[in-house]
Amino acid sequence: MRTTVKTARKRSVSSARWLERQLNDPYVTASKREGLRSRAAFKLREIDARYHFLKSGQRIIDLGAAPGGWSQEAAERVKAAEGKGQVVAIDYLNFEPITGVEIIEMDFTDPNAEDLLKSHLRGGKADVVLSDMAAPTVGHAKTDHMRIMGLAEAAAAFAADVLEPGGVFLCKVFQGGTERDLLDALKRDFKTVRHVKPPASRAESSELYVLATGFRGRTEPEAE
Secondary structure: OOOOOOOOOOHHHHHHHHHHOOOOOOOOHHHHHHHOOOOOOHHHHHHHHHHHOOOOOOOOEOOOOOOOHHHHHHHHHHHHOOOEEEEEEEEEOOOOOOOOOEEOOOOOOOOOOHHHHHHOOOOHHHEEEEEEOOOOOOHHHHHHHHHHHHHHHHHHHHHHHHHHEEEEEEEEEEOOOOOHHHHHHHHHHHEEEEEEOOOOOOOOOOOEEEEEEEOOOOOOOOOO
């Protein structure tokens, strides 16, 4: 049965629509039932169920991790709480601790963030870099797209610096896909690059993910 939310005196129309969507979202219900930090955990779960890139013992970096849905799911997959794998999460937003996850409260774009992340990793390298980062939107489509792509490019550059051979990079982008320069760089550095939209990503959302697997090492573009 669908729940309808009426607009209260102090509730805007957009707030009422958001609340109604939350109340009728099966992923929100399931995340609460399973004790997950957010419905976003199902996005990572569904992508991994199809492409099988999370494995026990891996070292994972989660960029833009709050409130911790992806970190929580990754920690379980790599058995971080058992000391086999490792998950290092970073976000400028504070969020509650997660068993098996090392949390750094810092903006990833801070000049010191990348070195700090590496210092937390066993051996200074990662097997998987996850990025669900999204800049706050301003309501201007072109500006919002440029901001999210700026974060995606920064995440990809970091991944190319920190990943072990054979590593994986999963990053949020928006409809319109990945910018050509970034896509070309990923195709040079990784064996396989694809866009994916998991079922848990709302159909009306412009959200999309780029999944790059089989890291071959950073390569420079050929001179024209």
